[in-house]
Every structure is written in C-alpha cells, then in structure tokens.
Amino acid sequence: MFYLTVLYDSDCGLCKRAHEWLAEQPKMVDLIFVPCASDEARKRYPQLNHELTKNDLTVIRDDGAVYFGPKAWLMVLWALSRYREWAYRLSTPELLPTTKRVVSAISQNRYQISRATGMAR
C-alpha cells in the first residue's frame, strides 16, 4: 500500500484544521487529501456513492478499498508514524464500539464544533 486518499469535507473548519495538522505529521503511508463530492473525487472514483461521502470521512486505499466513518479515522491514524499504535488500540473489540460512538458524534456535530471553537464553519 503506497497511499491513502482522504475524502474530507472542505466546508468544515474542524476538518480543515485536522487536514493541516495531518499534513505536518510524519507518515508511514502517504495521505492524499481530496474534498469530498468534488469534481476531482468524482473523476478519481466514478462509481463511488459520493452523497455518502458527505456524511462522514472516507478513506480509499490505492487498490480501491473504501473505509467509511470511524474506520476511515482509524485508517488515517494508522498512516501516522506516531499514532499507529493508537489505531490498533482503538480498534480492539473492547474499545471499537466506544471509538465508533465518539467519532460518529464528532463527525455529526462537526459544524457546531467548528462554530463553537471559533473555526469558521
């Protein structure tokens, strides 16, 4: 695996901040950021359900494997040299349900969080 394509919401302040942070982190697997449901995304993945990618983070491996929502977050974490262990820790059967709940809650409230923390929508 050489890279992961990250489809993120470029309208959301929190996501853009996360994007900036991720760009600076040392990586074991390269991350390519593409705004979700953009022309670029549609061109790269003609058969993907792009409406679905607006709901939550989506990560696509270079072989076409798609990860939605909390799984996508774990894949991004896994790509980072410093946080790979955390990806394994958070995906153990004991912690995975909590991880999914927390991640989904953040995703669903991302505009509110962005506004509340002063990051433009």
Added chain:
Amino acid sequence: MTIEITTYLLYLAISVALTIWVARTLHKNGRVFLVDVFHGNEALADSVNHLLVVGFYLINFGYVCMALKLGYDIASPKEGIEALSVKVGWVLIVLGGMHFFNLFVFSRMRRRKTVHGQRPPVGPDEFTPVHQEA
C-alpha cells in the same frame, strides 16, 4: 586511617562494585532485545549496547563522585556506618532509576520496530474502481 576516610573508601568501593554489576547485567541481558530491534544485525546491536553501557557508567560514576562529600564530621564508627548507608542507599536508588530508564528505552525501541509494517487495523467497507490517469 580516620573513620571519615574509611567511610569514603567503603562508599567508593561499594558504589563502584554496584555500578559495574548493574551495567554488566544490562549489557548481558539487553543485547537480545537490541538484536531483535535491529532485525538480527548483531554488529549494530553490540555497538548500540556498548554505547548505552558507556553512558550508564558515565552518569553513575558522575553521580557517585558528586555525592561523595559528607558535609559533616563523623565522631564514631556508628555514625560512619549510618552515613555510609544513606550514601549507598542513594546510589542504589539512582542505579534503579537508570536501570528502569534503560529498560524503557529498550522496550520503546522494540515496540517501535514491531509497529512497522503491520496490517491495517480494520477491514474495508467496500471496493470501488479507481480511475487510472491516462
């Protein structure tokens, strides 16, 4: 020989012996960790092991030297033994701290190695064709 000089000499002898013993233990038992960390590259493991032990010796002997001075007079052998006990006690605690720090370094190096080249934590939800650039 006064009680003070005897105390100092005993302190030095005990501290040096303890330091050498701990360093040898680390050197002998840390090697297998390092060989594993460096993918069986024994030359590199031995080199790093040696460098770690040198650092260990420097810090400990440095501490032993700095802590030699008593700062008060000793009147009786009883006081001499008490002073010796406190001094050696500190050396033991510092050695223990260094020892655990070394173990921490070893285990960290090992963990970093095992984390490399592993499979993704979760399986994909679906597969989608990827548009190939012409």
